[in-house]
Amino acid sequence: MVKTPIYMDNHATTPLDPRVLEAMMPYLTEHFGNAASRSHPFGWAAEEASEQARERVAALIGGSGKEIVWTSGATESINLALKGITEFYKDRGNHVITAKTEHKAVLDTCKRLERSGCEVTFLDVDKHGRLDPEAVRAAITDRTVLVSVMAANNEIGTIHPIREIGAITREKGVFFHVDAAQAAGKVALDVNECNIDLASLSAHKMYGPKGVGALWVRRRPRVRLTGLIDGGGHERGMRSGTINVPGVVGFGMAAEIAQREMVEESARVRALRDRLQQQIVGGLDMVYLNGHPEHRLDGNLNLSFAFVEGEGMMMALKDVAVSSGSACTSASLEPSHVLRACGVEEDLAHTSIRFGLGRFNTEEEVDHVAKLVVEKVKRLRDMSPLYEMAKDGIDLKSIEWSAH
Numbered sequence: 001m002v003k004t005p006i007y008m009d010n011h012a013t014t015p016l017d018p019r020v021l022e023a024m025m026p027y028l029t030e031h032f033g034n035a036a037s038r039s040h041p042f043g044w045a046a047e048e049a050s051e052q053a054r055e056r057v058a059a060l061i062g063g064s065g066k067e068i069v070w071t072s073g074a075t076e077s078i079n080l081a082l083k084g085i086t087e088f089y090k091d092r093g094n095h096v097i098t099a100k101t102e103h104k105a106v107l108d109t110c111k112r113l114e115r116s117g118c119e120v121t122f123l124d125v126d127k128h129g130r131l132d133p134e135a136v137r138a139a140i141t142d143r144t145v146l147v148s149v150m151a152a153n154n155e156i157g158t159i160h161p162i163r164e165i166g167a168i169t170r171e172k173g174v175f176f177h178v179d180a181a182q183a184a185g186k187v188a189l190d191v192n193e194c195n196i197d198l199a200s201l202s203a204h205k206m207y208g209p210k211g212v213g214a215l216w217v218r219r220r221p222r223v224r225l226t227g228l229i230d231g232g233g234h235e236r237g238m239r240s241g242t243i244n245v246p247g248v249v250g251f252g253m254a255a256e257i258a259q260r261e262m263v264e265e266s267a268r269v270r271a272l273r274d275r276l277q278q279q280i281v282g283g284l285d286m287v288y289l290n291g292h293p294e295h296r297l298d299g300n301l302n303l304s305f306a307f308v309e310g311e312g313m314m315m316a317l318k319d320v321a322v323s324s325g326s327a328c329t330s331a332s333l334e335p336s337h338v339l340r341a342c343g344v345e346e347d348l349a350h351t352s353i354r355f356g357l358g359r360f361n362t363e364e365e366v367d368h369v370a371k372l373v374v375e376k377v378k379r380l381r382d383m384s385p386l387y388e389m390a391k392d393g394i395d396l397k398s399i400e401w402s403a404h
């Protein structure tokens, strides 16, 4: 028997790797010093650990440790990048370009920028959720200061053509920020090859602790920004406040493990994902894949199950931790903004389930979940007259429903 509940929501957060916890422990106890204390060994030990962690996190994306600014997570990093760049370079222009499928941390920050006088272009994506680099080029004006694009999408896993976009922003002399919260540690991403100027990272998306993140800020050519948090001038004035030493040590270890094991792990996670997909799609009709069939995260499987209510589905899968694109599980009434931007019809958006596989999932869990999904979807559809009609080849859209 597999142990339940089964965790398949690794895009929301990941469990702490035991090796990461082990690395953190001494910094919660005997090495408790403040990394800013320059006058004694307690401070030196903390400082040294933080510096090693900078190197490890930066190395994951091909950068240097000197370019890392510690933050509380990707949300803060994104805020710092977008607000900090537009503020510092406000004499150059006030135009920002991003995509409609970005994480709320980017979209809500952009809406805030609009209220404070910036102009923001929210680009459309194709039906697989992918941005066309030429659309970015076409949107750049002489007032554009920043382009912000996520490397990989947290709902549908789609991986954007970051290298192609970076070539364009570099050519045009526009800063390029990449939200790499989902991609870092999962797919190879090199800030120099891709001409990235700023990258936002989060420890808890890669088996590190929650509440720790980093903004990587390019030094050559130098990228400058206005800090959001004042008080002591830590992080070269970009982010004041005492460093969360155990947190950044954990982040460093998580990055080191991710880099060392990425090739092997991504093959393993991809095989699990493919197995899950094959078993579900093989056992059911009218199941649709959301996101890009190839350019997507290895651990991502986002499926829409026609004629199954998202809420009913989530209840039927109560022993499996997954996410739904349906409104029923969130505070808003709208279905996922990502699926809508991909042109997924509202009905299908409401029936979408995101399976997020990760480092600690097993084949046994995959087989159990696939069997459960097939069984539950069949049972829910047995109660749906619409499904019967669709199966009989009746085009439901052509029917004029009577109000009586």
Ligand SMILES: *Cc1c(COP(=O)(O)O)cnc(C)c1O
Residues within 6 Å of the ligand: 011, 012, 072, 073, 074, 075, 076, 103, 105, 150, 152, 153, 154, 179, 180, 181, 182, 201, 202, 203, 204, 205, 212, 213
């Ligand atoms: C999780 C996530 C964030 C926010 O990261 P936090 O560290 O939780 O603040 C931003 N962008 C993407 C793509 C994410 O998946």
